[in-house]
Amino acid sequence: MTDTITLTRQPLIALAGSPNVGKSSIFNALTGLSQHVGNWPGKTIEQKSGAMHLDGLTAEIVDLPGTYSLSANSLEETLARDYIIREHPDLVVVVVNAAALERTLYLLAEIVELPSPVVVAVNMLDVAREQGLRLEPEVLEAALGVPVVPLTATQADGCCQLQQVMADVLAGRHQAHPRPPELGAALDALLDEMEALLADDAPPEYPRRWLALKLLEGDREVSALLRARLAPERWQAVDSLLGRHEDAVLTIAGARYEWIGRMTRAAIRRPPAGAVTLTERLDRVATHPVWGIIMLAGVLGLVYWSVYQLSAPLVDLCNLGLSALTQALHAALSSAPWWLSGLIADGLVGGVGTVLTLLPVLVLFFAAIAFLEDIGYLARGAFVADRFMHRLGLHGKSFLPLFLGIGCNVPAVLGTRILDSRRERLLTTLLIPLVPCAGRMAVLTYFSGALYGSYGTLVILGLLALDVSAIFVSGLVMRKTLLQGASSAFIMELPLYHLPNPRTILLYTWQHLLDFIKRAGTVILVVSLVIWLLSALPAGDINTSWLAALGRWLEPLGSLMGLDWRMLVALLASVVAKEQTLATLAILTAGSGRALTAVLPSLLTPAAGIAFLVVQMLFIPCVGTISAIRSETGSWGVTLLSVLYLAVISFGTGILMYQIARLAGWGV
Amino acid sequence: MLTQLLLAIGDSAGSTHAAELARRLGTSETLVSAMLEQLVRMGYLVETVPGCDMACASCPARCEGCRPTAPVKLWRLTPAGLHALGRTA
Numbered sequence: 001m002t003d004t005i006t007l008t009r010q011p012l013i014a015l016a017g018s019p020n021v022g023k024s025s026i027f028n029a030l031t032g033l034s035q036h037v038g039n040w041p042g043k044t045i046e047q048k049s050g051a052m053h054l055d056g057l058t059a060e061i062v063d064l065p066g067t068y069s070l071s072a073n074s075l076e077e078t079l080a081r082d083y084i085i086r087e088h089p090d091l092v093v094v095v096v097n098a099a100a101l102e103r104t105l106y107l108l109a110e111i112v113e114l115p116s117p118v119v120v121a122v123n124m125l126d127v128a129r130e131q132g133l134r135l136e137p138e139v140l141e142a143a144l145g146v147p148v149v150p151l152t153a154t155q156a157d158g159c160c161q162l163q164q165v166m167a168d169v170l171a172g173r174h175q176a177h178p179r180p181p182e183l184g185a186a187l188d189a190l191l192d193e194m195e196a197l198l199a200d201d202a203p204p205e206y207p208r209r210w211l212a213l214k215l216l217e218g219d220r221e222v223s224a225l226l227r228a229r230l231a232p233e234r235w236q237a238v239d240s241l242l243g244r245h246e247d248a249v250l251t252i253a254g255a256r257y258e259w260i261g262r263m264t265r266a267a268i269r270r271p272p273a274g275a276v277t278l279t280e281r282l283d284r285v286a287t288h289p290v291w292g293i294i295m296l297a298g299v300l301g302l303v304y305w306s307v308y309q310l311s312a313p314l315v316d317l318c319n320l321g322l323s324a325l326t327q328a329l330h331a332a333l334s335s336a337p338w339w340l341s342g343l344i345a346d347g348l349v350g351g352v353g354t355v356l357t358l359l360p361v362l363v364l365f366f367a368a369i370a371f372l373e374d375i376g377y378l379a380r381g382a383f384v385a386d387r388f389m390h391r392l393g394l395h396g397k398s399f400l401p402l403f404l405g406i407g408c409n410v411p412a413v414l415g416t417r418i419l420d421s422r423r424e425r426l427l428t429t430l431l432i433p434l435v436p437c438a439g440r441m442a443v444l445t446y447f448s449g450a451l452y453g454s455y456g457t458l459v460i461l462g463l464l465a466l467d468v469s470a471i472f473v474s475g476l477v478m479r480k481t482l483l484q485g486a487s488s489a490f491i492m493e494l495p496l497y498h499l500p501n502p503r504t505i506l507l508y509t510w511q512h513l514l515d516f517i518k519r520a521g522t523v524i525l526v527v528s529l530v531i532w533l534l535s536a537l538p539a540g541d542i543n544t545s546w547l548a549a550l551g552r553w554l555e556p557l558g559s560l561m562g563l564d565w566r567m568l569v570a571l572l573a574s575v576v577a578k579e580q581t582l583a584t585l586a587i588l589t590a591g592s593g594r595a596l597t598a599v600l601p602s603l604l605t606p607a608a609g610i611a612f613l614v615v616q617m618l619f620i621p622c623v624g625t626i627s628a629i630r631s632e633t634g635s636w637g638v639t640l641l642s643v644l645y646l647a648v649i650s651f652g653t654g655i656l657m658y659q660i661a662r663l664a665g666w667g668v
Numbered sequence: 669m670l671t672q673l674l675l676a677i678g679d680s681a682g683s684t685h686a687a688e689l690a691r692r693l694g695t696s697e698t699l700v701s702a703m704l705e706q707l708v709r710m711g712y713l714v715e716t717v718p719g720c721d722m723a724c725a726s727c728p729a730r731c732e733g734c735r736p737t738a739p740v741k742l743w744r745l746t747p748a749g750l751h752a753l754g755r756t757a
Contacts, residue, residue, distance in 0.1 A: 068705075068706075068709060069709070071709075073709060100702075102699045102701070102702040103698075103701070103702045103705065106706065246752075246755060247671070247752065247755050247756055249710070250674065250752060250756065251670075251671065253670050253706060253710070254669035254670035254671055254672070254673075255669070257670060257699065257702070257703050257706070258669045260699065260702070261669070261695055261696070261699050264698075264699065265696075280687065283687065287688075383683055383685065386683045387683055390683075490683040490684070490743070491677060491683070491684055491685065491686070491689070491704060491713070491742060491743045492685045492742045493685065493686065493742065494685045
């Protein structure tokens with residue numbers, strides 16, 4: 001059968017489709033070099049048209065801008081839909097993505113309701129095959145009631161068949177019976193009512209039912225068009241009908257998605273369950289309300305345990321090297337003035353060098369976090385923790401900024417912008433400094449190792465449990481008192497689990513280490529030198545120094561926790577940067593001639609050590625975080641409240657822990 | 669179907685995700701993802717980036733290693749979405 005096309009004008013074909021479905025590849029394959037590129041009339045958007053030969057006749061084909069629907073949400077969508085609606089093409093070829101039919105069939109759901117004949121080009125078959133999806137084009141064709149052509153345009157596979165089907169449709173050799181989405185009796189009745197109201201006043205170039213549909217979908221352009229065309233009382237009736245059916249837009253779109261669901265279920269064969277549901281099977285545990293929390297606690301516990309176990313010997317080695325270096329420097333500078341040798345050996349190398357011994361801890365910590373993020377687990381952790389907090393009555397979504405605080409509190413404070421209300425932002429901002437950042441954890445790991453040796457891991461895990469409790473209790477108290485309110489839902493995208501990429505992990509770790517080294521070489525270096533000067537002035541004796549005077553002024557507070565003035569000064573110095581605690585103590589104990597790890601047990605009893613670690617864990621954040629709180633809340637009052645709150649709960653909990661340990665007679 | 673999806677989002681305790689919504693609606697995760705995108709286009713949901721890339725210019729830390737985005741991508745209901753939810757609930 002070789003009927004020729006019998007049209008009174010040159011056939012006009014529109015090529016439509018959502019963005020990224022390979023429409024341009026099909027256009028190029030169909031037109032070859034016969035293309036014309038210009039702009040849409042009066043617009044700056046590119047218009048591509050071309051000539052193609054079908055059954056000995058030349059047809060014009062226009063590549064429409066990519067659009068998800070026929071609603072006028074953007075200029076591209078308006079151009080595409082106006083062309084289809086007003087130019088009445090002889091054929092519309094709708095390109096959909098075989099690997100993402102659910103995302104790309106919506107446009108087709110609208111176009112099949114229009115009078116123009118339709119051919120569906122299901123592109124990207126190769127991508128679908130790679131994903132294990134198998135398309136059954138005959139089934140899809142039967143379900144849609146319009147011709148379906150499977151193809152891979154990038155390999156020109158199926159393009160000839162598409163051309164043949166297009167020619168058949170234009171020649172009337174293919175009888176189509178489109179099966180558009182069923183909107184339901186209630187909506188059909190509503191559409192009839194709307195159509196009746198539009199009556200003969202509707203612009204003739206638009207199908208009346210389509211105009212009624214778009215009005216119910218809340219299309220602003222169509223509304224403006226009809227408001228200008230209809231008599232005021234008629235428009236008032238239309239407007240009143242629209243007001244009574246505000247939710248029609250959801251019903252209409254929902255009906256289209258039900259149709260899409262039916263089409264894809266019929267036409268797509270998915271791989272056997274076992275091959276694709278590794279993520280699902282893992283998520284049955286990882287996102288389970290109970291098992292997920294247990295797993296998260298286990299994973300984080302394992303991370304901290306591994307970091308501690310692996311880094312402890314390396315930190316010891318670094319400390320040995322640092323001791324040797326400072327002794328060598330003292331020997332080399334023995335003939336130099338006391339202040340010069342002290343400044344270089346104790347202030348510069350002793351202070352900053354001690355901070356740099358944290359490198360092994362930080363490398364392992366950042367690598368572990370990067371690993372968890374890269375394999376896709378961190379998102380699950382955030383999800384289950386978020387839900388857990390919600391069950392406790394806290395605003396679940398507050399946990400997302402809190403989760404960011406694990407690396408650094410500053411971006412976490414900035415992340416509170418995602419929260420809807422000022423109350424939620426304030427609550428979360430007040431809680432974020434309680435999340436132990438990498439710097440704080442590294443310092444705590446250092447102290448735990450020096451003070452408690454093989455029990456250090458247990459101490460770290462205990463501190464984390466205390467910290468999590470402090471976050472929950474603080475959150476609950478604030479929620480029940482100052483910051484009451486309702487919460488709203490979040491939808492998260494959980495990535496698929498996959499094998500870790502070593503390059504990504506190395507890059508993440510390296511970038512964070514670089515940041516740490518820069519901080520050590522700038523802020524910590526300068527503050528270390530200032531602290532050394534304050535500890536040496538006015539007479540070169542640390543015990544009569546200005547710093548000692550400040551520390552002794554605070555000693556009444558320290559005595560409640562068994563801490564001497566040097567520990568209190570080190571705590572205060574942590575406000576510059578958490579690692580500054582180590583630099584300060586190294587400077588203040590430099591006279592012993594031993595590494596800080598060796599000196600610490602003589603400075604702190606086990607009970608005082610626990611009190612110090614508890615205060616350090618809950619203490620005021622660094623100036624970077626304080627500055628972020630000020631800029632995000634715009635309030636010095638809130639910033640001061642945050643600092644005071646943390647000072648009170650850190651010292652309060654530290655005193656409590658010390659007194660309990662003292663009463664129990666443990667290591668006082 | 670979009671109405672049911674909106675109701676399921678509103679009913680969720682805290683956060684939810686596409687696979688869970690798909691289970692509740694008895695449909696596929698890919699269809700739910702497509703519907704979520706539709707709700708974004710309709711202005712009922714908005715994608716939210718809980719990371720410091722929102723505010724690098726005002727960040728006092730300026731860390732080299734700052735994570736550009738959070739480990740999760742998420743959406744929340746807009747006032748229009750909450751209004752629609754209120755109508756349908």
